[in-house]
Amino acid sequence: MPMYVVGHKIPDSDSICGAIALAYLKNQIDEPAVATRLGDVSPETAFILDRFGFEAPALKESYAGEEVYIVDHSELTQAPDDISDATIVGIVDHHKLGDLTTSTPLECWIRPVGCSNTVIKMMYDFYQVEIPANIAGIMLCAILSDTVIFKSPTCTTADIRCVEALAEIAGIEDFKALGMEMFKVKSAVDGTPARDLVMRDFKDFNMNDNLVGIGQLEVTDLSVFDNIKADLEADIAKLKEEGNRHSVILLLTDIMKEGSEILVVSDDASIIEKAYGKSLTDGKVWLDGVLSRKKQVVPPLQDAFA
Amino acid sequence: MPMYVVGHKIPDSDSICGAIALAYLKNQIDEPAVATRLGDVSPETAFILDRFGFEAPALKESYAGEEVYIVDHSELTQAPDDISDATIVGIVDHHKLGDLTTSTPLECWIRPVGCSNTVIKMMYDFYQVEIPANIAGIMLCAILSDTVIFKSPTCTTADIRCVEALAEIAGIEDFKALGMEMFKVKSAVDGTPARDLVMRDFKDFNMNDNLVGIGQLEVTDLSVFDNIKADLEADIAKLKEEGNRHSVILLLTDIMKEGSEILVVSDDASIIEKAYGKSLTDGKVWLDGVLSRKKQVVPPLQDAFA
Incomplete structure (x- = not known):
């Protein structure tokens, strides 16, 4: 049985791209994993997935009896409703420590950086797994989104170095232009309820x-x-x-x-x-x-x- | 102001040796840190500190207004009584995820291995900081203690590889003999209330x-x-x-x-x-x-x- 890798409710780009990137990494180290999501993808995330040739992960809301790797939060309110009936095997995050608890040991990769995907890049480095170009592309976009193209006070040197390394892998010459294109997609609010x-x-x-x-x-x-x-x-x-x-x-x-x-x-x-x-x-x-x-x-x- | 690095109440060797080892590492990467403890050291821990030439960290029970790096747990019941008035900047642990929460982002190095000192060794590797021989010695003893010289079901390959690497650094030829010596100290219960x-x-x-x-x-x-x-x-x-x-x-x-x-x-x-x-x-x-x-x-x- 694979573990499910899933971000928070009302998923943002970090949750979706992070789930895809982390599930890929886990599969490379012989820990079968499937990326899932807890809700609709945003227009920004759809733009990123389309740009790098990914489908959205499957929508899956119930995890009772399953192993789950949590991405981008550690809060009960943001987790699957039946998370207490699942086994949390890991958490990768960059927020404050929330109220999720477990009854068994787990791994937590939590760092005070601008984006969970920056932490996932550290995991790739730790396991010495090569990042495919298209996965580097979605990770990079997630970091540009969370850090508002480095303008957010949450942005750290680690995020900037990470984007630079991912741009190299993904073959993206002007990542700031890509970031602005992404934020313009995000800014199209007219006609939306x-x-x-x-x-x-x-x-x-x-x-x-x-x-x-x-x-x-x-x-x-x-x-x-x-x-x-x-x-x-x-x-x-x-x-x-x-x-x-x-x-x-x-x-x-x-x-x-x-x-x-x-x-x-x-x-x-x-x-x-x-x-x-x-x-x-x-x-x-x-x-x-x-x-x-x-x-x-x-x-x-x-x-x-x- | 330095951060305080402190293990759990009624500290075991992992809590004490881990606090010393992590405080040293933090100081090497220009994050001033002081190891402290929440209670008396056990005879086993006293044996380890004496063997490698360390004093016990200072006893410090109140942390209101301070920055604290938590070692070897994530439980309110095991933390300083006034931890909610402190800022938890990090947690290194190998247990289930407990009920500590924070209001600001932090770093968590939590892994399902046999000992927090095995995780601290990963931190040294990540920051590429050299481990002094005497610190390697106390880290090694903490891992042998927590894993019951590798017999505990909590012991992982990572713990064994870590002890082997630390033995090399500390110049300890027969670490199993050292472990048995330590457990014999621990077994001397006669005459104790x-x-x-x-x-x-x-x-x-x-x-x-x-x-x-x-x-x-x-x-x-x-x-x-x-x-x-x-x-x-x-x-x-x-x-x-x-x-x-x-x-x-x-x-x-x-x-x-x-x-x-x-x-x-x-x-x-x-x-x-x-x-x-x-x-x-x-x-x-x-x-x-x-x-x-x-x-x-x-x-x-x-x-x-x-």
């Missing part, structure tokens, strides 16, 4: 027993939201009503201006204002320099809830 | 919200307990009365006969009988082939509590 945009890159967090959902849309120019911002605001209000979240936050990130407008619906907005030291106006505020949910949005909010 | 023996290698586990304390004494001949077994049984009964534990278990492990007698005091001994498929007689039973608390004692018990 508001709920699809809100959920495109959405993660739930358990903050001191309060459920907080945080979505993020990264675009090359915030003006793409001019005509749909009211719809997005209405939709996160609706999303909050439908569930049991304390707060729903949507980050509209301008990767060129290097900052994010946050749209907030909350049981207690003062916690959010405390976290970022800014007052909300009509449930919104611009946070200059904020590009990273992981490093700039989640930790202060978690501290404000503590 | 019962409570000291019970607590010598004692760990608390949270099993489905039940606190379970499990101690282990590894000796080269179980007959050393002939005159003191009644005292040990009385003491674990007393220990259970003093605290809020569901069960207290003491493993008397014979590393030559390769098995353990378990002494049990429990609110519901049927759970323990179910876990190991054996009936207790007067609160005791011999478990043939059981050497490893981590691999053979904790997982079945955790499953029985689930």
Whole structure:
């Protein structure tokens, strides 16, 4: 029986490309593995897979009785619903340590770098397995996505060196141009239903027993939201009503201006204002320099809830 | 400000030697680090430190506001009491994933091998830092201790290769003889108060919200307990009365006969009988082939509590 290699719910490019890259590596070292996914692929991820000739991994939501290698998180809220009935054999990640636990020893490759695929590259190096050109291509794109082409404060020297090495392997001469092409695909939001945009890159967090959902849309120019911002605001209000979240936050990130407008619906907005030291106006505020949910949005909010 | 590198409460040789070895490595890569400990060193650990010319790390129990690198566990019950007020910057371990969480990204070097020092050797290799002979010596002893000189089912090929490489560096020709010498020191239990023996290698586990304390004494001949077994049984009964534990278990492990007698005091001994498929007689039973608390004692018990 193979292990399944799977990223988080509402998969981003790091989760999908990481699952493919890690499953390939595991198979090379005689540990049979199959990449899977927990949800639809985003337009950005579809662009990457298409560019390098991959199909999306199979959708698989139940893992009871299976061995699972978790990619890009260590949080119960982001894992398969029946993860407690599975055996977690490993975790590769670059986030804070979440609340997943196991009853048996496992391997964890977790590093404070910009992308899980940078850690997966370290795994290839450790096992001395050659990376095929097309896998190097999707790994590179995942890192450019997570690090916002190196602009994110989460980006480290390790990520930059990794992209340079992967570009060499993949034969990509201008990886920054490829990154911009990818972010332009990501910026095409017109004509997409508001709920699809809100959920495109959405993660739930358990903050001191309060459920907080945080979505993020990264675009090359915030003006793409001019005509749909009211719809997005209405939709996160609706999303909050439908569930049991304390707060729903949507980050509209301008990767060129290097900052994010946050749209907030909350049981207690003062916690959010405390976290970022800014007052909300009509449930919104611009946070200059904020590009990273992981490093700039989640930790202060978690501290404000503590 | 340096980070503190610290193992678990009631430190074993892996925790102490691992903290020293990892702090040295971190200092070599310009990350100032100080090894500390959460409790007294055992006679076995004292033997190892003395043999290779080390002092015990400083006792330090409070870490609020500090950066901490955790060695040999990922469990709240085994960590400093105020760990939630510290910043965990890393974890090196070889156990199941416990309930420690963080609010910021960190590094985790966790592998399903026999000893944390085997993982620390991988870290030295990754950073290409040379291991001094005396540090290689204490790392080697920690691995021989945790793997019961390779007899434990937790022992992997990686542990054996690691000991061979460390023996070469440390200039130790007969590491098995050194291991036996170490276990003979460990077997000298006569004249030691019962409570000291019970607590010598004692760990608390949270099993489905039940606190379970499990101690282990590894000796080269179980007959050393002939005159003191009644005292040990009385003491674990007393220990259970003093605290809020569901069960207290003491493993008397014979590393030559390769098995353990378990002494049990429990609110519901049927759970323990179910876990190991054996009936207790007067609160005791011999478990043939059981050497490893981590691999053979904790997982079945955790499953029985689930």
